[in-house]
Amino acid sequence: MDATAINDSGAGRTAASITLENVGKVYPDGTVAVGDISLEVRAGELAVLIGPSGCGKSTVLRMINRLIEPSKGRILIDGADVSAQDPVELRRQIGYVIQNVGLFPHQSIRTNIGTVPRLLGWNRKRIKDRADELLELVGLDPKRYGGRYPHELSGGQRQRVGVARALAADPLVLLMDEPFSAVDPIVRGRLQEEFLRLQAAVRKTIVLVTHDIDEAVRLGDRIAVLAEGGRLMQYATPADLLSRPASATVSEFVGTDRGVRRLAVTPVRDAMRPVGQIEEIGRLPTVDVSGTLYDALAAMLTSDSLNVVVVSDGKPVGAVSRSALFDAPNAEAAAPA
Numbered sequence: 062m063d064a065t066a067i068n069d070s071g072a073g074r075t076a077a078s079i080t081l082e083n084v085g086k087v088y089p090d091g092t093v094a095v096g097d098i099s100l101e102v103r104a105g106e107l108a109v110l111i112g113p114s115g116c117g118k119s120t121v122l123r124m125i126n127r128l129i130e131p132s133k134g135r136i137l138i139d140g141a142d143v144s145a146q147d148p149v150e151l152r153r154q155i156g157y158v159i160q161n162v163g164l165f166p167h168q169s170i171r172t173n174i175g176t177v178p179r180l181l182g183w184n185r186k187r188i189k190d191r192a193d194e195l196l197e198l199v200g201l202d203p204k205r206y207g208g209r210y211p212h213e214l215s216g217g218q219r220q221r222v223g224v225a226r227a228l229a230a231d232p233l234v235l236l237m238d239e240p241f242s243a244v245d246p247i248v249r250g251r252l253q254e255e256f257l258r259l260q261a262a263v264r265k266t267i268v269l270v271t272h273d274i275d276e277a278v279r280l281g282d283r284i285a286v287l288a289e290g291g292r293l294m295q296y297a298t299p300a301d302l303l304s305r306p307a308s309a310t311v312s313e314f315v316g317t318d319r320g321v322r323r324l325a326v327t328p329v330r331d332a333m334r335p336v337g338q339i340e341e342i343g344r345l346p347t348v349d350v351s352g353t354l355y356d357a358l359a360a361m362l363t364s365d366s367l368n369v370v371v372v373s374d375g376k377p378v379g380a381v382s383r384s385a386l387f388d389a390p391n392a393e394a395a396a397p398a
């Protein structure tokens with residue numbers, strides 16, 4: 062096995078695929094934390110691990126960066142088996158964000174962000190420039206916050222610094238263990254929103270652990286639902302998971318209001334019909350073609366309208382009726398997998 066494969070394949074790339082092949086973990090006391098999981102996270106995708114407490118989510122995450130060694134199976138990053146990599150070297154190439162961030166309390170924000178670049182031997186100017194660039198990227202003014210200490214920041218700001226630190230050496234992979242759960246719901250929503258924008262810009266391969274199905278649906282390109290004993294119940298896109306739960310267990314887990322959640326992940330274009338069939342187009346509310354059925358429903362409800370016009374660059378490209386909103390999920394549910 063080529064122990065430098067991640068380095069080599071990483072040249073000029075921003076993300077790497079992650080493959081789990083029949084991965085399992087039994088702790089020394091006999092606890093089966095992870096049964097037998099196989100799944101692939103494509104380069105640049107965000108996969109969410111979700112499931113009840115103790116179902117093995119963190120164990121899966123920590124096997125990827127070798128904080129925990131699997132009892133069986135293989136984990137590959139861009140095709141290279143992580144067990145052939147030096148663990149310390151490997152972890153420098155994998156960003157890791159945990160719930161309470163774990164910033165070093167006696168180091169400034171800039172120094173915290175520079176942790177891995179320092180280990181990699183970058184010079185001081187390059188580290189400072191990178192830290193400032195990342196602070197900007199996560200929405201914190203470097204002049205104002207760079208010299209502060211962690212206790213001088215709010216919980217949400219510390220969380221942003223945690224993300225900045227994980228991105229500092231431009232890793233191909235980012236592992237996030239309940240990164241937004243330590244902040245209140247309003248801040249969490251804002252952080253999730255910012256994080257989606259950040260991910261659109263950096264396009265890392267991310268594995269994120271959460272308890273929160275709304276967070277999973279909002280952030281995930283794919284969601285892996287785990288059950289006790291680390292069994293993989295389903296691995297699917299949010300839309301598929303909500304419209305075609307693979308079992309009663311998954312269905313129960315994703316919740317009864319999944320119909321509404323499903324609107325939030327279905328593109329408006331899926332329910333669109335030609336605009337010609339609608340009269341008095343100018344008086345109808347509009348929704349951008351990049352929006353979801355949830356956006357369309359919100360526009361209808363606030364203007365008390367049964368139709369909404371879909372626009373692209375301000376020009377009408379189609380229309381959606383209120384009944385079509387609820388037909389679309391059914392139509393997809395009936396479609397072959």
Ligand SMILES: Nc1ncnc2c1ncn2[C@@H]1O[C@H](COP(=O)(O)OP(=O)(O)OP(=O)(O)O)[C@@H](O)[C@H]1O
Nearest residue numbers: 088089090092094113114115116117118119120121
């Ligand atoms: N070092 C250990 N020795 C024995 N059992 C362990 C060890 N670490 C974790 N476990 C057990 O393995 C199982 C999976 O733990 P893990 O932390 O991966 O779950 P989780 O899904 O991340 O849980 P939570 O959502 O509560 O954080 C649990 O039953 C846990 O008690």
